[in-house]
Amino acid sequence: MPSPTIFLDSAARIDTANPQRSALIDLGAISGNVETLRGIAGTAKLMAVLKADGYGHGLVPAARAALRGGADYLGTAVLEEAFALRAAGVDAPIFTWLNAPGSNYLRAIEEDIDLAAYDCAQLEEICHAARQAGRPARVHLKIDTGMWRGGASAEDWPRLCGAARRALDAGLIEATGIWSHLAAADEPENPSTSMQLAAFRAALAVARDLGITPRLRHIANSAATLSNPEAHFDLVRPGISVYGINPLPPEYRTSRMDLRPAMTLRAAVAHVKAAPAGAAVSYGGTERAAAATQLAIIPLGYADGVMRSASSKGPVQIGAGRYRVIGRVCMDQFMVQVGSDAVVPGQQALLFGPGTDGEPHLDQWAQAADTIPYEILTRIGTRVPRIYLESIPAPDVPGT
Numbered sequence: 001m002p003s004p005t006i007f008l009d010s011a012a013r014i015d016t017a018n019p020q021r022s023a024l025i026d027l028g029a030i031s032g033n034v035e036t037l038r039g040i041a042g043t044a045k046l047m048a049v050l051k052a053d054g055y056g057h058g059l060v061p062a063a064r065a066a067l068r069g070g071a072d073y074l075g076t077a078v079l080e081e082a083f084a085l086r087a088a089g090v091d092a093p094i095f096t097w098l099n100a101p102g103s104n105y106l107r108a109i110e111e112d113i114d115l116a117a118y119d120c121a122q123l124e125e126i127c128h129a130a131r132q133a134g135r136p137a138r139v140h141l142k143i144d145t146g147m148w149r150g151g152a153s154a155e156d157w158p159r160l161c162g163a164a165r166r167a168l169d170a171g172l173i174e175a176t177g178i179w180s181h182l183a184a185a186d187e188p189e190n191p192s193t194s195m196q197l198a199a200f201r202a203a204l205a206v207a208r209d210l211g212i213t214p215r216l217r218h219i220a221n222s223a224a225t226l227s228n229p230e231a232h233f234d235l236v237r238p239g240i241s242v243y244g245i246n247p248l249p250p251e252y253r254t255s256r257m258d259l260r261p262a263m264t265l266r267a268a269v270a271h272v273k274a275a276p277a278g279a280a281v282s283y284g285g286t287e288r289a290a291a292a293t294q295l296a297i298i299p300l301g302y303a304d305g306v307m308r309s310a311s312s313k314g315p316v317q318i319g320a321g322r323y324r325v326i327g328r329v330c331m332d333q334f335m336v337q338v339g340s341d342a343v344v345p346g347q348q349a350l351l352f353g354p355g356t357d358g359e360p361h362l363d364q365w366a367q368a369a370d371t372i373p374y375e376i377l378t379r380i381g382t383r384v385p386r387i388y389l390e391s392i393p394a395p396d397v398p399g400t
Helices: 027-041 051-055 059-068 079-087 105-110 120-133 157-169 192-209 222-227 362-369 373-379
Strands: 005-007 021-026 045-049 073-076 094-096 113-117 137-142 173-179 216-220 263-268 271-275 293-298 315-318 321-326 334-339 348-352 386-389
Touching: 021 027, 027 045, 027 059, 027 222, 027 386, 045 059, 051 059, 051 373, 059 073, 059 079, 073 079, 079 094, 079 105, 079 113, 105 113, 105 120, 105 137, 113 120, 113 173, 120 137, 120 157, 120 173, 137 157, 157 173, 157 192, 173 192, 192 216, 216 222, 315 334, 315 362, 348 362, 362 373
Parallel strands: 021 386, 045 073, 073 094, 094 113, 113 137, 137 173, 173 216
Antiparallel strands: 005 386, 021 263, 263 348, 271 293, 293 334, 315 321, 315 348, 321 334
């Protein structure tokens, strides 16, 4: 296996030869997950969603890994992410969807970035940029099918489609897509999904009657890609599943959904110390040692994305032992109670990974922190170097 490549934020100033904390990113897992998702999506094209720095995995490396896995499109929330991909030489189709008035649509058109239009005012702004560019913009019209977030309401939808038809006739846009977003696809029994799909089909019919026939109709996120073929249409937009996390409840997961988590979060034990029974550990003394024990100090904290809400609950593997956070998570560190086990400074502590070697899974950390895996991944800070590997090595175990 080639030596790991480490990409660091320029302000991080961490010893790249021996990082005290790191997020190992298995690029082969990302590629493999995309291959698996393509198989599930059938004839639909696949857009790998890369928002929030590739869900904390690194925007450009994740994009390249997704393309190696067969992604047809890349998706970013904001233009800055799309521009960064183009600057890195990524020439695949890119769609971006969350842009406020005054966004640099001219540059987006010049750099072949697909744009979303939520209403007539936004569409007009895109058309103005197309006039300046002297070429049409590729536009995906968004219909709000019941999430009440971005997109035209059912009442406003005919006006947006009419404006798009006029812009199409004027050569200012290409009607590349019509799209929406599902609110509860990760709850397969929730009736809102079928209601939203019906609303989406009705919106497509309105657009068709007004002369809008898009190449790409898309509404499926990760959960719908995995569980609802009815939602696949022409293109699916998996996000979290690209990185190996299944958003469906465990009872709905099947062997066909063979996803591998791409990130392993770890740190070297900074210090080990003896503590007596009754020792009040960390800020506020919210937890006391039940018996005489050893405490291992782990140099990761809420500034690095280890959520404070996981205090006294978060699971950690050190060597062959499984432990948990004791007391409150601090800004830069937390403690685990390791009893009399032979834990030593410098040993690797694994917070989460694929789970194949006994380490905790991200789902367990999300449960401990009373949140979702998305939030944990995207909060991992810039002073945690990302080390990019094609496969993750086994964790350190005493005697190996």
